[in-house]
Amino acid sequence: MRMSENHLLLNSLRSIARIGETTLVLAAAGIRYANQKPPTSLLVRETFEKLGATYIKLGQFIASSPSLFPREYVEEFQGCLDQTTPIPFSEIQALLVDEFDRPLTEIFSHIEQKPLASASIAQVHAATLVTGEDVVIKVQKPGVETILHTDLGFVHFATKLLERFVPKLKFASLAAIVNEIKIRMVREVDFIEEAQNILDFQHFLEKTNNTQVVVPKVYAKASTRRVLTMERFYGVSMTNIDAMKQYTKDPAQALITAMNTWFASLMLCKSFHADLHAGNLMLLTDGRVGFIDFGIVGQLKPEVWQASISFMQALQTTNYALMAENMVSMGMTHAKVDLKVLQADIEKMFQTLLMADPQKIISGETGDLNTLLMDMVQVGERHGIRFPSDFALLMKQMLYFDRFMQVLTPHMDLFGDARLQLVADVEPVSKLIH
Template identity: 70%
Template sequence: MKKNILFDGLRSVARIGETAVVAAKAGIKYATDKPSNAKLMRETFESLGSTYIKLGQFIASTPSLFPREYVEEFQGCLDQTPTLPFSYIQGVLASEFEGRDLSQIFSYIDETPLASASIAQVHAAKLTTGEDVVIKVQKPGVETILYTDLNVVHWAAKLLERAVPKIKFAALSDIVDEIKTRMVREVDFIEEAQNLDDFVEYLNISQNQAATAPKVYHQFSTRRVLTMQRLYGVPLTDFSVVKQYAKDPSQVLITAMNTWFGSLMLCKSFHADLHAGNLMLLEDGRIGFIDFGIVGQLKPEVWTACIAFMDALQKTDYQAMAEN
């Protein structure tokens, strides 16, 4: 335990030093090449790796918060998902299942990842009992780097607010804190497993047979490894293929949205990172919801206010809209 704490501490110090070096190089590049602020920031984020790429993805997908120039420049971060050699993934699996023979759990693990993101990598596998599964494995050192990076970003935001008082009105540090909360929760796969269970329970209670989510194999899951049922189908990102699978593609989207809206009220949490890449049209025609790392909760009073607002909007009752 002490050895791990010492190792994490040394890694944090090294990460701060690495961040300082990259920032210094960015400063030199700005002074000599005069690139646009958005381009320099994007290149710097990419050089700093996983946490900053994740922040870049947040900028790219939040046009309501960031200038258009930055949103467009950071679109490149959406494709920045470098894969790790399988030996690193094996190391995480061996560490998480210490004392257990992996060959007694998995009869096969595909060394080529199905997907790779800034925080984790996903591999197809088969359990010794015959079930097809996917294993979501957290990349080595991600959690320590994440905490260190986010603390540095929080500190920088506070300094910037003090140096430029006008920025404080944009609630920059509050935005950073919200991002930090989301990203810290995203590295806890036990919490993600619970989110999946909650969503499946919601589907069962609402008798929704048009949608599904992967079953979690809790006995083979940890804080850094999530073993789930493998769903077969196509992501909704490839609409041309969706049209080949579905008689009425528009109905697919309607079903997905109806299911999601229902979860706002009936599920303990709702999928807060819903986009076409996290939705699948399965071979049996159902909609598959995947990747529950980021979720949100709506308090009952908020939901009631939303319903009242929509009702007032339909009636063009502007006074009631303002009150709600």
């Protein structure tokens, strides 16, 4: 009981300290704005980065949500990186001791003190279980959850003030946006939910007899809400084509395998991997494709997914009239849409995609994709169409695959030749489950 009281007291002190820290950073930002008048979007991004974990994640949410935020903010927050200075191993070790009800030596025979990665929410360390398996431990940084809830409460309060004093604010439905952010961020600090996302995907792979793709095994007895212990994968990132050739004769086929798996998961899995950039795809030393990092997942209603697939098929044949019809179907609108005008707008919009430099996409310069997505959202808004919040995640992933394929196999096109096989693979399954 005393430990519980001490824990509550510590969390309360952290919350008070966090509110004070936030107030000071915001005050400094206000003084800077008054004296220097920098662009608002730039000032907000730099302020968010100073405020740390919660606000960095908020910035990334803004960057990936052109359907919810103004263009200048989406563009500015593309530079909001989630890379932080590692915290001392002693703090990580103390948290691990606090999480498990038995000595760490009964779980791990060795833990590397130097982290493999350090982000705002968690830090990752290589380790070996006492049973001999090589693993990675994803450890939530101390105090992150308390800071998260404190910050979200502050954001909610600020939202109410903005709605009251800035009625013409460009952001639509602020309360709904804050609620969406809260849901996603609370899920991201719950490693039990991330473990379940991995297990759901594993069941999907087993159900479809897919042996070419694998996700890391979760060691439940060495995992908690704040610690996630997973099988360690050995291989190379699918950003490195030359390195991939060590383990496969055909890097393009590895990508097609990953894409076919991801497309099928949209229909057959409870959620889809919503952050499957090349850094989260690995070609393993045995030639299989590894999907990692299931902290961010998306969900779409069946009718939205069906409209999305039809939209992509229409794009495959450059049938802009059919694209317009499906854009209306996947969006949320009660207004009457002039399909001919929408068709003309879509055709003009997709010239951006045709002119995009695929090499920039592979190197992480995703401005072209975000521009296209924002154009699509703006076209929709002009016609009274508002897309589901996870639609941008879906489209961005499809477009990312398209540009990635153009680098690996320039003679094929996700929206052309390659799409024929992808659609043929997933369409019959779609008819069975809907």
